[in-house]
Amino acid sequence: MKDWTKVATLNDIPPLGSRVVHTTHGEIALFRTSEGEVFALRDKCPHKGGPLSQGIVFGKKVACPLHGWNINLEDGNAVAPDVGCARHYPVKMEGETVYLSLTEDRGQRTEHHEDRR
C-alpha cells in the first residue's frame, strides 16, 4: 500500500514546467510534460545538488539549471555519459488531481505508468 496524498491539481503546474513541494522528506519537485504526465523527483541534482525544479523541461527530461546535466523524469537517472540518480517518488493522477507518495521508488516502473497502458 502506498501513502497517497493529494498535492496539487494539474493546473497548478505549468506545462513543461515544475512546482516545488515542501515535505517531511525535504523539497520535492513535480514536473509536468507537454503530454500532461506528472513526475516527482527530489529537488536535488545528483551532480552538485542543483535545484532541478528550476530547470528547463523537455520530452521526459529536465536540464539542471546549474551545470546542465539532463535528468530523466521517469526514474531520476542522469542521461549518459553523466552518472547519478535523483531520488524518485511515485505520482498518481485521478482526473486532474495529482497524488504523491513519499515511499520512494527504487527503479521499478512507476504506477502511473501502468495506469496509462
Next chain:
Amino acid sequence: MKKMKLVMVGNGMAGVRTLEELLKLMPDMYDITVFGAEPYPNYNRIMLSPVLAGEQGIQDIILNDLDWYQQNNITLHLNKKVVRIDRLKKIVYAEDGTEAEYDRLLLATGSNPFILPVPGKDLQGVISYRDIQDTNAMIAAAEKYKHAVVIGGGLLGLEAANGLALRGMDVTVVHILPWLMERQLDQSSSRMLQSSLEAKGLKFLLEKQTQELVGGPDGRVTAVRFKDGSEIPADLLVMAVGIRPNTALAESAGIYCNRGIVVNDTMQTYDPSIYAVGECVSHRGTAYGLVAPLFDMAKVCANHLARMGIARYQGSVTSTKLKVTGIDLFSAGDFTGNDNTDEIVLHDAAGGVYKKLVLQDDKLVGAVMYGDTTDGSWYFQMIRDGKNVAEIRDHLLFGQSHLGNSGHLGQSSAASMPDTMEVCGCNGVCKGVIVKAIKEKGLFTLEDVRKHTKASASCGSCTGLVEQLLASTVGGAYTPALNMTKTMCGCTELTHEEVRQAIDAQKLISIPQVMQALAWSTPNGCASCRPGLNYYVLCAHPRLARDDPQSRFINERAHANIQKDGTFSVIPRMFGGVTTAKDLRRIADVADKYNIPTVKVTGGQRIDLLGVKKEDLPKVWADLDMPSGHAYAKALRTVKTCVGSEWCRFGVQDSTQMGIDLEKQLWKMYAPHKVKIAVSGCPRNCAESGIKDVGVIGVESGWEIYVGGNGGIKTVVAQFLVKVKTHDEVMEYTGAFLQLYREQARYLDRTVHYVERVGLEYVKQQMVEDAANRKALYERLLYALQDEKDPWAKDNVNQREFEALEL
C-alpha cells in the same frame, strides 16, 4: 510490414559508423547482417599506432563490443570473408558458404596495403601495417629481432617506425623522395620533422629505391638491396607505401569501379540497391584515406538507407596530424601554392617552430605548421568555410590565441604539457584524463569530449587546447565543425540562419509553430534550442509573438540570478551607475529586512544583493521599488560611465548623461546574449569602453563609437566603427548596431562573435554607409522596445513561479 534486409560487408570504422547513424534515425527499419573478414568486432584502427608504441592494449581500442551488436539485433559473422555477390538473386556468399539475402547491400571493405612488386616480397618477416594481426606480428618481431626497415616515409610509415623504435628495435626508414611526408609537408617543415625523429633515434635513407629483398636459408628476410647497389640488414620489413581501395569483391560482381567503387553524392553505386562507404569508395574521382571524410559519408549514407533522402555528400577537405608523442605537426588544404597564391611564412629554426599559410584572393587555402599547432583547427575551419581574411591578414599568422585567453596558465601548446597539468580550469580536468578518454572511449568530436570529460564544456576558453589534444590523439580523424553551417542543436539539421529565415518568411510566431513547420525531430526541443527559438520568434515578430517563460533559462523566468546553493541574487537598475541617497537607503532596508547575507558592488557599477530565497523575490522587488537590472538576462546589462565633463577636469563630453540616456532607452532590450555598454568622457577612457559590446568615447568634437569588444574569458578590444557629432547620433548608431546584432547573430553569440563572423566592413556597409537602413534598423528597435515591460513590476509577476506547494 516485413522488415527489409540490410547486409553489410566489411566490419570496419566506416561501415559500423553508418549503422550507428542509421540506428539513430530508424532503429527498426532493417534486419541487419554484418560480415567481417577479421576475427574482431569493430575497433579503432587509428589507435593501432599507440598500441604498437606500447601506450595502449588491443582491448582498449574496441569501439563496438559484441554486446553492442547483440543489443541492436545485428547478426554478426566474424572471420568470414564475403567472396561473391549474386546481384540478380540479391544474395551474398562467404568463403565458408554462409549466405545472406539482402534488399540493400552496404559495401565497406576498406582498403588494402600496396605491396611493392619487388623480388622477395613474399619472404617471411615482410609485412604491411593495416590491422591487429599486422600489429601483433610487429610486436612479436620486436621481441626477437634487431633490425627493422620501414619502406615509406609517409604518415603510416613514420608511425610504424616510431612504434618499433620504442619497442627497442634499430629502425631505418627508406623513402623514395627527397623529403618525408611530401603529401602533407613542404620541404622546410619536413626537415624539422626529420631532425626531431632522428633525435628520437630513427635513421633515414632518402631518395633510395628498393631493388629487392634478400632472404636467408630459413626463408626469412635478412636485408634490403637498393638500385644503387648498397644494402642494409633487415629482420623485419614493413611496407607502408600506400593503400589501394579494396574493390575486388565489387569488381567480381560487375559493379563499376575506377580506383575505388564509384558512388554518387548519395553514396549509391551503379547498382541502386548497393551502397558503399569508406576507403573502398571513389567519390567524384577521390578516394579518401582518413577517418573524418568517412564519417561524413556514413551520415549521408544512413540518411538514404533510412529513406529520408535529403543528405548529399559533397567531398571533404582533410587535415593531417602525425600521432607521434611529443611531435606537433599539422597540415591542411593546398599548401604548395602556385602563381596565384601568396604565402605568409614564419621560420624559427632554433625555436623549432615553422608556420606557413597559403592565401588566394584573400582566402586561406592551405596551412602547414610544425612545433606550434595551437591554431590548426582555427585555420582549418577558415579553409573549409572559405572565409575572407582580408581584415585579419596582418595578424593571421600569430593565430587567435595570442589574444589573451585566461584560465589555463597561458599554456597554448598541448603537446608540451605534462599529463597532470590542468587543461580545463572550470571543471578541473587535466590532460591525462582527456587523452585517456579519447583513446578508450573512442571519441572523435569536441562534443564527445565535452560530454565525457566536461573539459571545455563550461567557459570554452580551453577549446583550442582540447581540439589540439583530439587532433594529436586521433590524427586526421578530427575535423572541427564547420562554422558557417553549424546546426542549431541535435533536434534539427537546420542552421541558425535557416531557422531564423523561416521564422521570418513563414511568419512563425510560437515555438510549436516553428517546430512543426521545420520538422523538429523532438516533440518539444531541448534545453539548448528552446531558449534560442523563443528569442528568435520574439525578435522577428515583436509585439506579436508571445513569450514562453518555460523556454527561458531560470534566470530569465525568475528575473534573478541563480546561485550555486539555489538562492538568487537581485540587482536593481542604477541608470548610468548613478544612484541617490534615497535609493541606497532603500537597498539597505531591504537587505536588513530579508536578512540578505551579502551586498556587493558589481563590476557594472551597481549593487548586488546575494542569497535571496526564491519565495522572497517578489517581496524584495516590491520593497526595492526600483526597476530590474536584467543582470540575469541575455539583454542589456549596464551602461558603465565615468563622471565626465560635469566634474572631471579632463572631461570634454557629458558621459554620465549620455550613459543614462542610452540605458533608459535600451534597458528592456533582450538580445542573443548579454550586452554591455560604456561611455567615457574623454580618451582617458576611465569607463573602459574598449572592451564593451558598444563603447562610446567623448572627444572634443563629438563621440567615437567602438563595437564588438569583450572583457570576459577572452579579452578582445572593440573595433572603431564611426565618429559622430551629436548626442542623438550616438543614440541612433548604437541602437542600429544593436538591432543588426539582434536580427542576425546566432543565439548565444556575443557581439564579438557576430562581428568576427560577418566582418566589420559588412557592419559598416549596413549601418554606417547606408543611412536609410540605419534609420530603419533603429526604428525597428524602438518599435520592439515600446511594448517591453519591467518584469519586476507587480502586475507582471507570475506568482505561481515563486510559491511552493505544501504536503
